[in-house]
Amino acid sequence: MAKRSAGGPNKSAAIRQYLDSNPEAKPREIVDALKEQGLEVTPAFVSTIKSKSSGGGTSAPKKRRGRPKAAAQGAAKTTSPRTASAPATKRGAAAAGGDTVSVDGLIRAKKLAEELGGVDKVRAALAALEKITG
Numbered sequence: 001m002a003k004r005s006a007g008g009p010n011k012s013a014a015i016r017q018y019l020d021s022n023p024e025a026k027p028r029e030i031v032d033a034l035k036e037q038g039l040e041v042t043p044a045f046v047s048t049i050k051s052k053s054s055g056g057g058t059s060a061p062k063k064r065r066g067r068p069k070a071a072a073q074g075a076a077k078t079t080s081p082r083t084a085s086a087p088a089t090k091r092g093a094a095a096a097g098g099d100t101v102s103v104d105g106l107i108r109a110k111k112l113a114e115e116l117g118g119v120d121k122v123r124a125a126l127a128a129l130e131k132i133t134g
Helices: 011-021 027-036 043-055 070-076 090-096 103-116 119-133
Strands: none
Touching: 011 027, 011 043, 027 043, 103 119
């Protein structure tokens, strides 16, 4: 931060004082008004002082940018790339319809039941999955 010369005017205080009497003033307007008083300030400096003094630091926290954490990435990916871009067939469209189950879906469900050890195990796994995914 730049040092203020001894006995020199406090530009920040002058900006705040002008803002108290003119809260809707634009930075350029403030620069012109202070120039008439003999103070040289830039619009960028006025904007900085204006933003620091008007908000009081009560603004909402900003969103984080960038990639989500690993746990969120795993939850977001629900379909494989191959099935997400595959064209809808008659069987696939029927399965997406709601109550109708395709033959391929039933075959996969039977294989899953065999792998997990029965229908009761599949139900328990689905209940656990529903709790996890909400």
